[in-house]
Amino acid sequence: MSTIDNKAVLSFTDGTPSLEMPVYKGTIGPDVIDIRALYNKTGKFTYDPGFLSTAACNSTITYIDGDKGELLYRGYPIEQLAVNCDFLEVAHLLWNGELPNQAQKNEFVNHVTRHTMVHEQMSRFFQGFRRDAHPMAVMVGTVGALSAFYHDSLDISDAHHREVSAIRLIAKLPTLVAMTYKYTIGQPFVYPRNDLSYAGNFMHMMFSNPCEAYKVNDVLVRAMDRIFILHADHEQNASTSTVRLSGSSGANPFACIAAGIACLWGPAHGGANEACLNMLEELQANGGEAKLGEFIAKVKDKNSGVKLMGFGHRVYKNYDPRAKLMRETCHEVLEVLGLQNDPLFKLAMALEKVALEDDYFVSRKLYPNVDYYSGIVQRAIGIPVPLFTAIFALARTVGWIAQWNEMISDTEQKIGRPRQLYKGAALRTVLPIGKR
Ligand code: ACO
Numbered sequence: 085m086s087t088i089d090n091k092a093v094l095s096f097t098d099g100t101p102s103l104e105m106p107v108y109k110g111t112i113g114p115d116v117i118d119i120r121a122l123y124n125k126t127g128k129f130t131y132d133p134g135f136l137s138t139a140a141c142n143s144t145i146t147y148i149d150g151d152k153g154e155l156l157y158r159g160y161p162i163e164q165l166a167v168n169c170d171f172l173e174v175a176h177l178l179w180n181g182e183l184p185n186q187a188q189k190n191e192f193v194n195h196v197t198r199h200t201m202v203h204e205q206m207s208r209f210f211q212g213f214r215r216d217a218h219p220m221a222v223m224v225g226t227v228g229a230l231s232a233f234y235h236d237s238l239d240i241s242d243a244h245h246r247e248v249s250a251i252r253l254i255a256k257l258p259t260l261v262a263m264t265y266k267y268t269i270g271q272p273f274v275y276p277r278n279d280l281s282y283a284g285n286f287m288h289m290m291f292s293n294p295c296e297a298y299k300v301n302d303v304l305v306r307a308m309d310r311i312f313i314l315h316a317d318h319e320q321n322a323s324t325s326t327v328r329l330s331g332s333s334g335a336n337p338f339a340c341i342a343a344g345i346a347c348l349w350g351p352a353h354g355g356a357n358e359a360c361l362n363m364l365e366e367l368q369a370n371g372g373e374a375k376l377g378e379f380i381a382k383v384k385d386k387n388s389g390v391k392l393m394g395f396g397h398r399v400y401k402n403y404d405p406r407a408k409l410m411r412e413t414c415h416e417v418l419e420v421l422g423l424q425n426d427p428l429f430k431l432a433m434a435l436e437k438v439a440l441e442d443d444y445f446v447s448r449k450l451y452p453n454v455d456y457y458s459g460i461v462q463r464a465i466g467i468p469v470p471l472f473t474a475i476f477a478l479a480r481t482v483g484w485i486a487q488w489n490e491m492i493s494d495t496e497q498k499i500g501r502p503r504q505l506y507k508g509a510a511l512r513t514v515l516p517i518g519k520r
Pocket of ligand 1: 352
């Protein structure tokens with residue numbers, strides 16, 4: 085537990101005695117007031133819908149400074165990790181706390197690559213889905229179903245079981261995402277290849293078919309790997325909090341990750357990359373750059389219900405550092421594919437410029453988030469739009485499982501149980517049906 089630095093005193097006007105509460109300092113970031121004694125001492129709860137002012141846990145994994153636009157995994161800036169490491173090194177960092185040396189990396193990569201296949205019966209499980217099901221619907225089902233296949237790693241009190249489950253999840257998610265895609269397009273599933281990198285193998289499973297092997301393009305594989313790194317963890321966001329809350333009841337890790345996937349699906353969270361690309365395509369179809377002014381006016385009109393997808397963030401009140409890196413990758417990918425003049429990319433650049441110069445966005449500190457560019461990159465690589473969020477889930481699985489493990493290992497961990505401000509009917513009597 086962090087050291088007590090000073091105290092906060094809460095006083096009341098209704099005669100309740102005031103309450104002194106400890107204040108803790110983190111390594112960096114805002115201090116937190118420990119309100120745990122509040123209910124016992126005063127009979128009152130705090131009210132904080134959306135957790136705007138509430139820290140729900142201690143964590144040593146990821147730190148975000150939203151004002152500076154800074155993101156650290158275990159203390160390392162995302163900009164350095166994205167340039168110097170591959171995804172499995174970052175996964176090792178998030179899971180174990182440290183970047184691996186060469187021998188540790190070899191061992192970790194070996195572990196992951198030896199778990200990439202899924203139980204053969206999973207292929208039959210897929211047959212139960214409609215071919216036109218949304219990939220996230222399939223992912224929620226198949227990842228949850230892993231707990232029906234891997235009983236030998238479900239004892240969450242055993243650190244070795246937790247590690248085996250984590251490795252299985254990190255290893256099998258690319259296989260499940262690729263199977264989801266192949267199922268949708270009616271092609272046979274492609275087995276993993278352990279001689280390829282994590283991202284390279286994913287692209288092989290996505291784009292190879294029995295008649296033609298996928299030719300690995302290093303720039304595209306590196307772009308995919310960067311997408312994975314940038315999405316690997318992001319502190320206590322909605323889906324991570326969902327994983328922690330699900331895990332707090334003792335649910336197994338596969339079920340908890342399935343819950344995280346369900347939460348990520350929403351358009352205000354992971355679903356934003358899909359929503360952003362759909363928005364750009366619709367704008368393109370309706371006049372493109374010539375209609376930008378009209379579109380921005382709609383976004384600013386609260387009654388229109390239109391949002392600029394890929395813009396804004398609960399924590400970042402500055403440029404999302406991941407968006408900068410994704411923008412760079414976007415240029416590289418479009419160049420290698422000869423798509424620099426891609427109309428959608430040009431439209432995205434023009435829209436970003438207009439928004440960044442508009443007082444509505446400036447005054448609300450609304451900047452592009454990672455989803456603004458990740459959709460364009462994925463589309464250029466050949467990933468179909470509905471699969472974007474599933475790829476986000478694949479990458480975030482490492483963060484989710486590291487956060488879940490941290491929670492299970494925390495001696496202060498309790499089942500998550502928020503309270504409420506009840507505003508319903510007071511006590512009343514049930515009348516017989518004829519008298520209602
Ligand atoms: N377009 C237009 N206006 C916006 C946008 C946007 N994208 N985002 C926020 N605003 C406005 C709000 O209407 C509000 O205006 P007001 O003060 O006049 O009422 C103000 O900015 C503050 O916005 P909130 O909704 O209070 O901010 P919050 O922190 O609750 O929401 C969120 C953050 C959900 C990400 C929001 O910005 C949004 O919906 N963005 C679009 C979806 C998106 O890109 N999500 C991806 C998030 S990143 C990720 O998951 C990887």
